[in-house]
Amino acid sequence: MTLGSLEIVRPGLLTSVQDLGRHGQQALGVPVAGPMDAFSHRLANQLVGNDADAATLEVTLIGPEIVIEADTTIAIAGAVFEVACDGRAVPMDASFDVRRGQRLKFGRVVQGARAYIGIAGGVLTPSVLGSRATHLVSRMGGLNGRALMAGDRLPVRARTIPGPLRKAAGLTLPTGGRARLRVVPGPQDAWFHADAIKTMSGVSFRISPRSNRMGYRLQGPPLPRVRDGELISEPVGMGAIQVPGAGEPILLMADRQTAGGYPKIGHVISADLPLAGQLAPGDFIEFILCSRREAVAALIARERQLLRYAGMRSAS
């Protein structure tokens, strides 16, 4: 196996190594991390022939500039960026071959917030507790547990795949900085005024600038409670909508803690979490109530979308 590397010339706003996350040790307080948009992470991996859990680079709003020190195959999925390889535009959602020494340069983001760079064989930074995912707060995984910086070198395999692979269409990215996310109520929806659920599903919430990979703080109307008192801290998952006593609701995202002590009015369904991952501060969320049955049906539909494009060769 020949090794190569990715040399980070400019890191962009926030670029980190992510795989599907560090599952199985939340009992010890170990957070999961992983991609904000797992669908696009998996798609980027599929397009370069990787397993879903191979490590990609998650790029946020302002992309990096990278010299590829390997003959390899790359695919970029998720947010639509203008990207050039040695000055020539490369397609999104399709694989392309790169020669050793070529320079991948991200330009403007056109739609969405986060793109995933898949590379044949995956990024080979050390695995920590079974995962390469970067968790920024606990400084675990990825490259020394932090966002990438200029001068970093990431080990990769030098391997190309027979291709190219392309998909016809992927996630329908949020347009105009606005996404509709379906929500299943609970587990503490009974702590809130009956109107709070209605209010929540009737208005837009704005994502506060004080939002990050841990969660989005949401600016909108108050969601009044009928029940006071403190919740005893309990396990939480991605997509939970926590409502502090006074203050902004928080939509928990990839870098969430393992447990939380605020009541949760509902959960964004798994099928819609990738859309949430494509939002940025200043964008708007509209919540729509749905049932558990609808949530599973929506997830199956989303998975079919991924399967349909797996292995589709481009007509060239």
Add this chain to the structure above:
Amino acid sequence: MLLVEFEPVIDPVVNERVIALAARLRERRARGVRDVAPGYCTVGIHFDPLQTDLAALEAAIAAEAAVVAALAEVPPRPPIEIGVSYGGDDGPDLDAVAAFAGCAPSEVIERHAARTYRVYMLGFVPGFAYMGRVDASIAAPRHRVPRERVPAGSVGIAGEQTGVYPVASPGGWQLIGRTACVMFDPDRAQPSLLAPGDLVRFVPLQGQPR
């Protein structure tokens, strides 16, 4: 995520049932279940909805919950000892906690070290154990404005809870001392020094260089 809710109390026996349920569900290795995390009085079951037979999982939870309901007491176990350098730069809030309690700082140390604490759950950051209960007389509330940076190993009090910060992080607990114990190391066979259900005693260190 599925959440199994027990009686909403902070109680050793309820917590013992929670931990036993989590362990039993983990041992079943049901298809689609990614993680089982115990809280104080809840169990969170993280699963992949597409890989999981939800009806079978719910039946398994009901069966195991019936088994653990029979647990009526906490079996004795030896406490883990954590050496603490109290006060001074290691415990900048010791005097404030003493003022809260209306006693001498040495009395705060004595009361904190006198009890055996139970690890109810871990969270916040890897290896951070929420332990209780602290003697009510020294149960000072957390700071209104958290510190930007609490050094690793700091031992704190927040109401009737006590805990040790495994890594430097922001934090609002009243810091009364510091330990040299490594609370979490991902390269160790057992990364976390403490696990849910463990018992802990804090041992004051006298004049030992850290």
